[in-house]
Amino acid sequence: MTAGRFAPSPSGDLHVGNLRTAVLAWLHARRTDRAFLVRIEDLDRVKPGAEQRQLADLAALGLDWDGPVVRQSERARLYDAALASLAGRDLVYECFCTRREILDAPSAPHEPPGIYRGTCRNLSDSERSAQAAVRPAALRLRSGISDFTVQDELHGQYEGVVDDFVLRRGDGVVAYNLAVVIDDSHQGVDQVVRGEDLLPSAPRQAYLATLLGAEPPTYVHVPVAVNADGQRLAKRDGAVTYEQLQELGVDAMALIAESLGLAGSTMAELLDEYDPASLPRDPWVFVPPTG
Numbered sequence: 345m346t347a348g349r350f351a352p353s354p355s356g357d358l359h360v361g362n363l364r365t366a367v368l369a370w371l372h373a374r375r376t377d378r379a380f381l382v383r384i385e386d387l388d389r390v391k392p393g394a395e396q397r398q399l400a401d402l403a404a405l406g407l408d409w410d411g412p413v414v415r416q417s418e419r420a421r422l423y424d425a426a427l428a429s430l431a432g433r434d435l436v437y438e439c440f441c442t443r444r445e446i447l448d449a450p451s452a453p454h455e456p457p458g459i460y461r462g463t464c465r466n467l468s469d470s471e472r473s474a475q476a477a478v479r480p481a482a483l484r485l486r487s488g489i490s491d492f493t494v495q496d497e498l499h500g501q502y503e504g505v506v507d508d509f510v511l512r513r514g515d516g517v518v519a520y521n522l523a524v525v526i527d528d529s530h531q532g533v534d535q536v537v538r539g540e541d542l543l544p545s546a547p548r549q550a551y552l553a554t555l556l557g558a559e560p561p562t563y564v565h566v567p568v569a570v571n572a573d574g575q576r577l578a579k580r581d582g583a584v585t586y587e588q589l590q591e592l593g594v595d596a597m598a599l600i601a602e603s604l605g606l607a608g609s610t611m612a613e614l615l616d617e618y619d620p621a622s623l624p625r626d627p628w629v630f631v632p633p634t635g
């Protein structure tokens with residue numbers, strides 16, 4: 345099976361920008377005869393009831409998905425097995441650095457901030473046990489490269505940094521970069537449509553996929569929604585969720601279709617009309633309506 349997917353974090357209600365990304369993920373999957381999967385990325389920041397409301401909003405827009413909804417919280421065994429496989433090949437090491445220490449570490453002028461420079465890569469056994477007495481270790485990938493190139497349908501060849509990124513955090517939570525790679529490969533996802541704010545993490549994930557014997561997916565990083573100030577759209581910007589818009593009598597689907605330059609009012613009509621080549625490439629400026 346080949347599949348596309350939408351994978352929200354249940355940290356609150358989806359806003360129209362998230363819903364637009366879901367619509368695009370559905371359109372790309374369906375127009376290429378792929379299955380469309382929904383996965384709940386609930387390893388962290390779960391708000392009770394959010395998953396149910398997110399699924400209800402997707403269904404209200406007319407998005408259908410194949411098979412049961414998968415939750416990352418139910419897949420610990422898969423992540424542990426992958427970590428063990430990497431560790432068995434000496435591709436994992438313990439890191440004791442705090443976020444502050446990493447941000448404060450000297451970096452080369454052209455490097456983005458927060459790149460990990462391998463401080464804990466070669467600790468001796470005694471250094472490691474001294475550190476372990478102070479704080480729990482995160483697990484990092486012993487990366488064999490410094491950058492990797494992915495193929496993106498909208499951005500073309502994209503080359504990005506691959507450092508020794510975190511696989512499991514110090515608090516024991518599996519890192520997003522590991523979970524997403526395991527899940528996509530395990531679920532047969534070979535098309536990843538998501539917000540372009542995630543483009544810089546694609547090279548890390550694609551490289552990790554190759555280490556785990558999986559083919560990296562085709563990426564489609566789509567423009568995100570921003571507010572009138574050009575900042576990423578957020579709940580605090582006003583009426584931005586499906587429910588809030590509905591209360592104001594605003595049709596979220598019509599807004600999303602219009603933002604894509606489409607006239608249809610159902611998913612089936614959008615599918616007939618949609619051409620990725622004409623997808624607007626600038627961020628979608630969304631000014632929340634007022635009542």
Ligand SMILES: [Zn+2]
Pocket residue numbers: 438439440441462463464465
């Ligand atoms: Zn470290």
